[in-house]
Amino acid sequence: xxxxxxxxxxxxxxxxxxxxxxxxxxxxxxxxxxxxxxxxxxxxxxxxxxxxxxxxxxxxxxxxxxxxxxxxxxxxxxxxxxxxxxxxxxxxxxxxxxxxxxxxxxxxxxxxxxxxxxxxxxxxxxxxxxxxxxxxxxxxxxxxxxxxxxxxxxxxxxx
Amino acid sequence: xxxxxxxxxxxxxxxxxxxxxxxxxxxxxxxxxxxxxxxxxxxxxxxxxxxxxxxxxxxxxxxxxxxxxxxxxxxxxxxxxxxxxxxxxxxxxxxxxxxxxxxxxxxxxxxxxxxxxxxxxxxxxxxxxxxxxxxxxxxxxxxxxxxxxxxxxxxxxxx
Numbered sequence: 001x002x003x004x005x006x007x008x009x010x011x012x013x014x015x016x017x018x019x020x021x022x023x024x025x026x027x028x029x030x031x032x033x034x035x036x037x038x039x040x041x042x043x044x045x046x047x048x049x050x051x052x053x054x055x056x057x058x059x060x061x062x063x064x065x066x067x068x069x070x071x072x073x074x075x076x077x078x079x080x081x082x083x084x085x086x087x088x089x090x091x092x093x094x095x096x097x098x099x100x101x102x103x104x105x106x107x108x109x110x111x112x113x114x115x116x117x118x119x120x121x122x123x124x125x126x127x128x129x130x131x132x133x134x135x136x137x138x139x140x141x142x143x144x145x146x147x148x149x150x151x152x153x154x155x156x157x158x159x
Numbered sequence: 160x161x162x163x164x165x166x167x168x169x170x171x172x173x174x175x176x177x178x179x180x181x182x183x184x185x186x187x188x189x190x191x192x193x194x195x196x197x198x199x200x201x202x203x204x205x206x207x208x209x210x211x212x213x214x215x216x217x218x219x220x221x222x223x224x225x226x227x228x229x230x231x232x233x234x235x236x237x238x239x240x241x242x243x244x245x246x247x248x249x250x251x252x253x254x255x256x257x258x259x260x261x262x263x264x265x266x267x268x269x270x271x272x273x274x275x276x277x278x279x280x281x282x283x284x285x286x287x288x289x290x291x292x293x294x295x296x297x298x299x300x301x302x303x304x305x306x307x308x309x310x311x312x313x314x315x316x317x318x
Binding site for chain 1: 182183185186187189190207222224242244245275278291292293294296297299300301302303304
């Protein structure tokens, strides 16, 4: 079996075209497309997306973004943390470890991670050692965030 | 046809039991249940939920929460606004105007509203005069927020 390679995705028309195969295509992708078309961003600029190619096909992706410590409402001690979203593996490529490879890549920064899971994905996140954050209405509203704690990091207590 | 009546829902075991019929049952509801069981909140305390009963059945609900002006990153001038989430009508009761009744109730406060729609609900929100917010990655991350602007309110420009 080939080693799975996670790559940072660059903003260009080819990548944006491949994004259309993913269910969670939304404002974020449309906004990148507009920025590219109007030369607001240069071709091959950094995107917040990481992905896995199988041959020429982008078969899995996630978005990863660093939240600064001063905005940290989840972790103790408060610190920079990663927010992970739009983790998705195309249907034909599921069950092959691509999702895990992306999550492992995120964990390799050794920062706490927060994600807001899709309905029915809790089994996956549990296997990835994510746990439910204590629910705080004013912070979480309709979200059911899951968090991953690297060694030495705890969850913030509810206010 | 009976007039549709929107009611503020109170936290008690009966209501929490009825919440289980809704797909978007999550941490928020579990946390209310725990608070009630451990006497952290009193029976019949206010909840952020509003709903519509048909006979004894809760057939539609939404959550509504006021965000303070100092946290407003969406509207111009910055002001208190409502965030609406978990709008849901039980399958057997859809297409009867219950969803619209809840949204109209939210609009009656005459504050701007932000919501983060479920996939495939855009047709509904368009009919409700909601529009896409300009996407701002650091603010919206994986969300595709929709907003409703009362008279005299505009969207904040992207930074």
